[in-house]
Amino acid sequence: MRPIRYQQAFAAALRDEMTTDERVFVIGEDVRQSLRAVTRGLYDEFGPDRVLDAPLSEQAFTSFAMGAALAGFRPVVEYQIPSLLYLSYEQIVNQANKFRLMTGGQSGIPVTYYAPGSGARMGLAGQHSDHPYAMFAQAGVKTLVPGTPQDAYTLFRAAIRDEDPVVVFAPAASLGVRGEVQMGIPPTGTIGTATVARRGSDLTLVAIGHLVALALEVADSHSADIEVIDLRSAFPIDRDAVTESASKTKRLVVLDDTNRTAGLAAEVIATVTSEVDLATPPVRVTREDAVIPFAPVLERELLPSIEKLGIAVNAALEGK
């Protein structure tokens, strides 16, 4: 197997689903030209009925996808910028995600919403640097943040095959990462499961998205034997996986690239500490409760970093 980039794996997932299921189509801004490289070649291969260039009307094309789903299709919606999901929050959370319940199960809304390049990446400044997975998780929308090329493929395909709305965040910092990818239809039940990215016995390090790579880097270079859990799903979170690991190691650090307040790290820590007696207080490393400033030096200051993680791991190990 030849290693491919995360972005290629992500694109392959969409292409494979469009090949497998003719009800799948993609809609978004500049998807025919494929500005974000996820839809590259799809217009030539599948034509205008399967690759829809939408006008700059995020709210309308988000609910357009829901309407198409209600008439038998399986739409995939691209948001060129993650913060466009703020515009579409009503349509995803309040319309699509509630429809199954509100109609007493008459229909689910099998739509996949994805942001190809979420999170800060040096100088994109206030309105383009957010990584807003926690707010969908908090609203009970199935939310995936694949951190490896394999998961970019597997989780994106699983999302498109799911019978409910799913939001998929491809972290900007992961897009260029290379890895071997096993193609094929993902097993059912993939959504909502974490993986053990590295086995260890001294400390549990829970991360999601591009921060899994950061966690592995710290784990690999540390003298302690650190277990790294790749959460993969921000909702539903794999409570069994995190509590099982923490029951074994009794020490917990959580890495999360969303704002600290009411963030995903808080949920993981609350879940674990309500079921596991830790030997030392849990520690989280998150994005600060902050707007990301333009200057890269300031941006770096406010995001989770390898230095902060090193300090957090030592604190959890030593109980300080």
Added chain:
Amino acid sequence: MSVEVDLSAAYRAIKTIRLFEEKMVDLVNRGEIPGATHAYTGQEAVAVGVCSVLRVDDRITSTHRGHGHLIAKGASLHRMFAELMARATGLNSGRGGSMHAADLSLGILGANGIVGAGAPIAAGAAWAIRQSGSDAVVVAFFGDGGLNQGVLLEAMNLASIWKLPVLFACENNGYAVSLRAEDAVGGDTLERARGFGIPAVRVDGMDVQAVANATAQAVSRARNGEGPSFIDFTTYRFVGHNTGEEFLGVKYRTAQEIDDWRAQDPLEQVGSELDPSLRAKIDADVAVAMKEAIEYASDSPLPAVETAMDFMYAESPSRRGM
């Protein structure tokens, strides 16, 4: 284009909606219906006229004031009352209530608690229906309030550029809750639609025949692949925005204004065309149907509490913690 509206059928439908809403208010006041409800009283000719030219496979998206649309599209009175009374046998198994009532088997894609939110759903459904090779159409109902929702204007643009088979049915009852349309809607409503390249007409929404004629033209256009239409149905609600408004002490309409509109009551307009004995028979039939529906709903079980998490997701979620 003109179509012949079956006046006895139209009268039956209008009477059904009218009586449904009267009974609904009564049930709210007796504490039998929880939550928020919005009566359609006065606007019946719009739903009845529009739906009289629709097929079962045509879809509608409805509004917070949706009972009339649902009844006109064929929803079961039994299951509608059961839904409003939060029963397990309701249209939505007691999970939706008045503002989310839906029956996908009848093409009713749902009432909606957010003003204007149905329009882009209608556009997407219309696109998908056309892709599937059907000539079915979608009617997006909304009010004058919806005309100021950006997402509705976005949806009108999508429908125009992609020539989607959608009828944008604006039920202009003159008020967004308490704010008068003339104080809220800049420019002419028809010019808004025309600005998107959508043909638009204004129609007397109290006249069921005029409603049906205009709808037939728009639907025919949509079925022929000629794209969306916009109709501004001038209408009026005889009652408050929501059930119980009269207890809020708000006063944004004069009694004279309401009386003037009541003089155009579609129930009387159509009813007066009928033979009195036929009218009396329909009235009696509708009263019986309503009584039976309410009895069915009242006798229906409440949803079992252990099913509270049912229908959240395709698979059953785990309940952990408290």
